[in-house]
Each structure stands twice: as C-alpha cells, then as structure tokens.
Amino acid sequence: MLGLRHYRGTAVDLFQGDITSFVCDAMVNAANTSLRGGGGVDGAIHRAGGPSILEECERIGGCETGQAVATTAGRLPAKKVIHTVGPIWRGGHEREAERLQSCYQSSLHLAAASNLLHVAIPSISTGIYGYPVAEAAKVAMQTIRSFCDDRPQALRRITMVLFDSETYKAYQKALFACFPEAEGDET
Ligand code: APR
Numbered sequence: 001m002l003g004l005r006h007y008r009g010t011a012v013d014l015f016q017g018d019i020t021s022f023v024c025d026a027m028v029n030a031a032n033t034s035l036r037g038g039g040g041v042d043g044a045i046h047r048a049g050g051p052s053i054l055e056e057c058e059r060i061g062g063c064e065t066g067q068a069v070a071t072t073a074g075r076l077p078a079k080k081v082i083h084t085v086g087p088i089w090r091g092g093h094e095r096e097a098e099r100l101q102s103c104y105q106s107s108l109h110l111a112a113a114s115n116l117l118h119v120a121i122p123s124i125s126t127g128i129y130g131y132p133v134a135e136a137a138k139v140a141m142q143t144i145r146s147f148c149d150d151r152p153q154a155l156r157r158i159t160m161v162l163f164d165s166e167t168y169k170a171y172q173k174a175l176f177a178c179f180p181e182a183e184g185d186e187t
Helices: 040-049 051-060 096-113 133-150 165-178
Strands: 004-007 010-016 026-031 068-072 080-085 118-121 157-162
Touching: 010 133, 010 165, 026 040, 026 096, 040 051, 051 068, 068 096, 080 096, 096 118, 096 133, 133 165, 157 165
Parallel strands: 010 157, 026 080, 026 118, 118 157
Antiparallel strands: 004 010, 068 080
C-alpha cells in the first residue's frame, strides 16, 4: 500500500494535507523556543485551535530546541498538541540532524507516555527553518524506526502529514528506504 507500513505493531503512514484538520490523538506542532506562535504550521495550529493553546504555552513559558511539551488542543480534532522546536538549518555542521532526531524522539515518547496512540507530525524544520526536505525526511523515518524498535506497540499509528506534493514525495522515498519490506497490510 502506498505510503503505509506496519512495523513492530505500529502503523507508519503518510498523508498529504493540512494537519489542523487531521483527526488524531496527538498533533505535533513545529514551534519556536518562545512557544508564542508564529507562521507556518505553528500559525495554522494556533489559528485553528484557538487562544486556549497559547494561554497554556504562555504558562509553560518556553521549550528548548529538540524538546517537546504538550498542551490542550483547543478546537483542533486532537486530544493534545505536542509542541516541539526544530533546529534552524545552518549548513549541517551544528548538530542539526541530532537536534531534529531529538524532536521526533521527544514527541513520540511524550505521546506514548500520555497514551496518545495516534500521532500526526508535520515536516519539522523544513519550512521557515530551512532544513533540506530530503535530509529531514531521512532523519524522521530513521528516528521513527528506532523508536518502534525500542518500544514495539507503544504507539498504534504515526502519520507524517505533509503539506505539499514535493514534501510528500520526499517522505515517501524515505519511508520506503527505511521500511523496505511492507510487513503485509493487515486488514
Ligand atoms: N499542515 C501541515 N503542514 C504544514 C502546514 C499545515 N497547515 N503549514 C505549513 N506546513 C508545513 C510546511 O510546508 C513545512 O513543510 O510544515 C513544514 C514546517 O514548516 P514551518 O511551519 O515553517 O516550520 P519550521 O520550518 O519548523 O519553522 C518553525 O516557523 O512558524 C514558525 O513559530 C515557528 O519559528 C518557528 C518556525
């Protein structure tokens, strides 16, 4: 099946569209360290979710790059928003890959700890923060695979929600490279 793999009890799939209308348990936001909203998916999530999200973000006060915090999802079709802060791309020699990996690890562990079994994640850092999409997609899929190896069945489904076809294709290529053999499509 295009864009879907079952791996160690977790479904890993891709969806092209707007994450703010994607029904899930945890919706991951590509935030900044201030947690005060911004453009891109951050702006979209705050606009669609409403002011209760920012109120909680302000109480939390901030988030380090590579870390993740959870807030209410407000009016969004999710139980929680997990805000994570990706690295700004500065050429690849400032531990950007390590920090991006940490975003996915932190977000997935936080979702599992909160029993949020279906996690939707945008393409972190590949917009305003300028991370090359193909590289970011590889980091994302490798980190998702390692998470599933370490914690089989901890999450039921992880969906990468990609906003445009170029990004979708990059993640599809990375998905197939990381999960070469579909474990068969459980009906
Ligand atoms: N749904 C899904 N994906 C989206 C949406 C949306 N509604 N809007 C944008 N995207 C995609 C972008 O096309 C890109 O592929 O999310 C990806 C990440 O882009 P950004 O939102 O720009 O996030 P990032 O590159 O991590 O930069 C974060 O931007 O918005 C500010 O406050 C934020 O300072 C932070 C910085």
